[in-house]
Amino acid sequence: MRKHVDIISTLPDDLLCCIISLLPSKDAIGTSILSKRWKNLMDFVPVLNLTCRIPTPGFINTLDKLFSSTSSSSNLQKLRLQISGCHWYIVLNHVNSWIRSAINRNVAELDVCLPDDVFNTVENDEEFALRVVPSDSLQTLKVRGGLGLRMPYTIGSFKNLKTFWLWIYDPDKELLAKLFCSLPQLETLFIDAYFSKIVKGDTNMCINIIAPALKWLNLSIDQEDYYDVDLKVLIDTPMLEDIILEDGYLAAYLVMSGPSLVTATLDVGMDYYHLINTHRDNRYVRAVELLRGLSNVKSLEINYSASAALDRAFQDRLPILNNLTCLNLDDLPLTGLSLIPRFLESAPNLKEIAVTIQPQVKSIMGWSWKSPTALPTSLLHLEEIEIQGAKIIESDPSFSVMVNYIGRS
DSSP, rough: OOOOOOGGGOOOOOHHHHHHHHHHHHHHHHHHGGGGHHTTGGGSOOOSEEEESSOOHHHHHHHHHHHSOOOSOOOEEEEEEEEEBBHHHHHHHHHHHHHHHHHHOOOOOEEEEOSOBBBBBOOOOOGGOEEEEOOOSSOOOEEEESSOOOOOSSSEEEETEEEEEEEESOOOHHHHHHHHGGGGTEEEEEEEEOOOOOOOOOOEEEEEEEEETTOOOEEEEESSOOOOEEEEEEOOOOOOOOEEEEESBBEEEEEOOOOOOOOOEESSSSHHHHHHOOGGGGGHHHHHHHHHHTOSSEEEOOOOOHHHHHHHHSSSSSOTTTTOOOOEEEEEEEGGGGGGHHHHOOOHHHHHHHEEEEEEEOOTTTOOOOOOOSSSTTHHHEEEEEETTTGHHHTHHHHHHHHHHHOOO
């Protein structure tokens, strides 16, 4: 009888560690009981993908042993930790300990996904916060959920961090104001911040993004309580190429971008709830000021809320956008059609216009085409204009006037 040969166990340790890193966390950890040869291989696995719905005492003890026994000389390329639900006060110290151990192993990519609505929820304060300690090796950081985040703000704490994705519920004000200004190598930044505990009259909320190397920014902010609260956003990014901004209450943006800016997507404006609670008619001019900070942009997409805000600021002339060649007016309300002549005047080198009218729009009553006082130079360069949903309004006289004006010019 031919004797069975364990071919897998004959493979080099480096190759076995790579194979283990591809396994689900339960199976990967289970390999340590196969034989003496496999007992310590988990200490040298370069990628750890640890997922658990609700961490049991056995799961916690296993990871405690894994990270405490790991040699500090074995580098960890990536740690992904995903927990769906937990008693936060039980698991918090363990999670922070695991993250600290990963950073001690010079982890390059850290991805932590924690629940927002944990059992026995506690107030979001420093005692119950997720903690990320300083790291010279960390290049990518992704944090989802949890009951708060604490990171040092001093420059040099994360001197090689290039990619930062942050989904955060009720963020600490100081974190938003200071953290993103202390990351000199940051190139990609995604922020999704949701505020549910807003104090009426609080005007000190601000997000400061001063990042000399930043190339891509996606900022989405929302709040639950509709008090007359203001939020200030400073974006000083001379190397920025792409920006996406989204909010529901038209924050005060001060944007200082450079000539490298290529694309901008704006979905900022007053949603219905903020519209009836803030009582600030002059806030719509902020949409115009935001465009002024993006004056170097080459391709611009204006979504529903931003188009409505710009339309309400009809008395304010749009800034000159000399580099703008492609304009996408997406999901326009009725009044959004009035933006077309305003952009024709403000973007002299415009070549393409794409307009999408909301499907629920059945007519354009209350709107009429207003031709620019002087022939815009953009019409000399305009190569294409596409209006989707035009069948809904093509019989309207104002629409015919607009088509004839643009076609004749």
